[in-house]
Amino acid sequence: MSNCYCGNLQSLENCCQPYIIGIKKTPTAEALMRSRYSAYATQNADYLVATTHSSTRKNHKKSDILEWSKCNQWIKLEVLATTETTVTFKAYYLDYQLKAQIHHEHSTFIFENGSWLYVDGSY
Template identity: 65%
Template sequence: MSKNCYCGNVKPFAECCEIFIKEIEKAPTAEKLMRSRYSAYATHAVDYLVNTTHVSKRKYHSKEDILIWSKSNQWIKLEILNSSENTVEFKAYYIDSDLKAQVHHEKSGFKNDNGLWFYVDGEFY
């Protein structure tokens, strides 16, 4: 039996976020994009993370740094606190490279360009 998706949905990863990460389908909402980006961190899918960052912001995100950060942490769970059409507030729980429990609390902004959702920026708490 397949395990639940990394994003917290009860569907298996192959039927949930992986279809977006492998570009079989496009994320239909900001929240689904956010969930799939969390799963991409958990599975080290750096190309997906870069490709789903809005083109105006990509220069601020190094592919190498993203890979290092995603691999240096053990991703535990994602908690969606609130979402609207263009924003998602969440907590991402993980164990860092020093084996300390961490919580990344962010309100992310997203933009839809021609039917495709992109991460734009985040406000951190």
């Protein structure tokens, strides 16, 4: 059994998958961010679109999300800082040329209608 893509020491099935397939709701902004990383790693663009706030969803095409998630090999997630509504992290991956990359982002989230949603991020 391997650890979840998000870096927690649990299996995907016991960590992020219940959020991704809709069995459970994420309890915090950090849990949402971690589950979104796992969704990139498993190419679940539907979850990524569904967990993006309606105010910024138009900026994220499902086909682009799916393509980006498929053309990269997701290596590791490092959470650097969290608040109730923000998460700063580094996502390590290999791009389509197998070149090591780091996506460093400060993400903003909102709790709306009982669910955490990704609003936007700065790099």
